[in-house]
Amino acid sequence: MTENQKKWNRRDSMKMLGLGSAGMLGLFGGVSSAVAQEKPAYAKGMAPIKIKSVKAIGTRPGGSNLIVVKVETTEPGLYGLGCATFTQRAFAVLPAVEYLNEFCAGKDVDNIEDMWQSAYVSSYWRNGPVLNNALSGLDQALWDIKGKRAGMPVYQLLGGKVRFAIPCYGHANGKTPEEVATDVQSFMDRGYKYIRIQQGGYGGAGISGTPDFKKAGFAQETDGYMSQGTYLKSVPKMFEAVRKACGEEVELLHDIHERVAPIDAINMIKNLEEYHPFFIEDPFSPENMEWFKELRASTAVPIAMGELFNNINEFKLPMVNHWFDFIRIHVSQIGGLTPAMKVARLGEFFGIATAWHGPGDVSPVGHAAQAHMDLALWNFGIQEAALFPDEVKEVFPGAPTMNNGYMSVNEAPGFGVEIDEKLAAKYPMTTKSSWTVRKDDGTIIRP
Numbered sequence: 001m002t003e004n005q006k007k008w009n010r011r012d013s014m015k016m017l018g019l020g021s022a023g024m025l026g027l028f029g030g031v032s033s034a035v036a037q038e039k040p041a042y043a044k045g046m047a048p049i050k051i052k053s054v055k056a057i058g059t060r061p062g063g064s065n066l067i068v069v070k071v072e073t074t075e076p077g078l079y080g081l082g083c084a085t086f087t088q089r090a091f092a093v094l095p096a097v098e099y100l101n102e103f104c105a106g107k108d109v110d111n112i113e114d115m116w117q118s119a120y121v122s123s124y125w126r127n128g129p130v131l132n133n134a135l136s137g138l139d140q141a142l143w144d145i146k147g148k149r150a151g152m153p154v155y156q157l158l159g160g161k162v163r164f165a166i167p168c169y170g171h172a173n174g175k176t177p178e179e180v181a182t183d184v185q186s187f188m189d190r191g192y193k194y195i196r197i198q199q200g201g202y203g204g205a206g207i208s209g210t211p212d213f214k215k216a217g218f219a220q221e222t223d224g225y226m227s228q229g230t231y232l233k234s235v236p237k238m239f240e241a242v243r244k245a246c247g248e249e250v251e252l253l254h255d256i257h258e259r260v261a262p263i264d265a266i267n268m269i270k271n272l273e274e275y276h277p278f279f280i281e282d283p284f285s286p287e288n289m290e291w292f293k294e295l296r297a298s299t300a301v302p303i304a305m306g307e308l309f310n311n312i313n314e315f316k317l318p319m320v321n322h323w324f325d326f327i328r329i330h331v332s333q334i335g336g337l338t339p340a341m342k343v344a345r346l347g348e349f350f351g352i353a354t355a356w357h358g359p360g361d362v363s364p365v366g367h368a369a370q371a372h373m374d375l376a377l378w379n380f381g382i383q384e385a386a387l388f389p390d391e392v393k394e395v396f397p398g399a400p401t402m403n404n405g406y407m408s409v410n411e412a413p414g415f416g417v418e419i420d421e422k423l424a425a426k427y428p429m430t431t432k433s434s435w436t437v438r439k440d441d442g443t444i445i446r447p
């Protein structure tokens with residue numbers, strides 16, 4: 001072997017071991033001060049910061065209970081916010097956050113995945129909406145902190161933008177098909193290209209008259225009522241009227257809200273084919289998932305599902321089997337941004353798009369977390385619009401904004417949303433929850 005060959009052999013074997021001269025020095029602790037000084041700032045990592053406290057802030061500025069978790073750190077002025085809103089059982093979330101405070105204090109703010117995994121199993125019994133919402137508050141707050149630490153909006157940490165803003169759907173309603181069409185037109189005039197249509201609210205509850213159970217004095221006067229037969233007949237008529245009045249271009253969505261028997265949902269969806277809905281949402285309750293096989297064999301109308309799922313594992317088999325087309329995750333319900341991103345990325349493999357659940361009982365912090373994911377996800381489908389009342393915008397400065405049917409976030413580091421805690425305290429939460437819906441004879445309907 002010549003001298004040159006010997007040199008090359010040594011260099012190649014060093015490379016194969018991943019050890020250049022700097023690597024060798026580093027490995028044996030012999031980095032010279034000159035080399036250390038040359039190290040650029042980005043290669044030095046970030047100084048460790050610990051979690052100081054985790055607390056819940058409850059408020060009700062727009063008429064819905066909202067809970068935001070605030071994670072404070074050992075770095076003065078550095079904190080994060082995350083959505084932990086379980087509006088129907090809001091007070092149950094507060095002590096769950098206290099457990100997280102005890103669990104997290106003194107731990108590293110940077111290790112989000114580790115924190116999620118360890119907090120998730122820290123109760124041993126897990127996987128319910130109360131603990132998941134508390135966990136979501138923690139998880140999103142850590143992402144908010146991560147963005148602030150990096151000096152970047154969170155969407156940058158998720159890969160950067162794949163769209164300039166987020167297409168959203170608005171909610172059109174009305175007591176008659178004509179009223180719904182008029183409302184659709186008003187959304188179109190404001191630039192919306194996607195509109196969800198409901199006649200008389202979910203299940204047509206507002207068009208169903210006075211039920212026999214109320215006449216008989218059964219149950220509570222305040223209980224809701226829907227006639228499943230009236231509803232099933234009204235939906236195709238509503239679609240027909242809206243298509244006639246508003247044309248073929250606008251994308252129309254509808255939410256069954258799981259309120260009818262599975263076979264009735266299938267037959268109704270088949271009757272909607274000629275109006276080519278963008279998607280039909282929640283055809284079945286989560287207890288009836290097996291019916292998706294029959295639904296998919298019967299019609300190719302796109303389906304959105306999943307807002308009541310507790311755990312990302314519930315998405316796995318339906319997605320592998322192509323049972324639905326839109327991932328309808330309620331992000332705080334499944335534990336935050338970290339698990340939601342896993343399902344979204346899985347969707348890319350199966351041609352399934354996102355459609356995060358974004359009603360008024362998601363806080364502006366939660367809407368912002370969704371929006372940052374929407375900006376970065378290639379397989380984004382559609383986003384439920386967030387039209388915040390003024391009181392909500394005052395409590396949450398920096399909330400996402402709507403313009404021409406698109407949602408935008410501000411470019412501040414993290415999620416870009418703040419909370420005015422003093423103002424939030426002026427809107428106390430309540431224990432009110434009104435999800436009781438009955439048939440004519442008083443039988444409970446899953447809402």
Ligand code: MG
Binds near residue numbers: 255257281282307
């Ligand atoms: Mg829904």
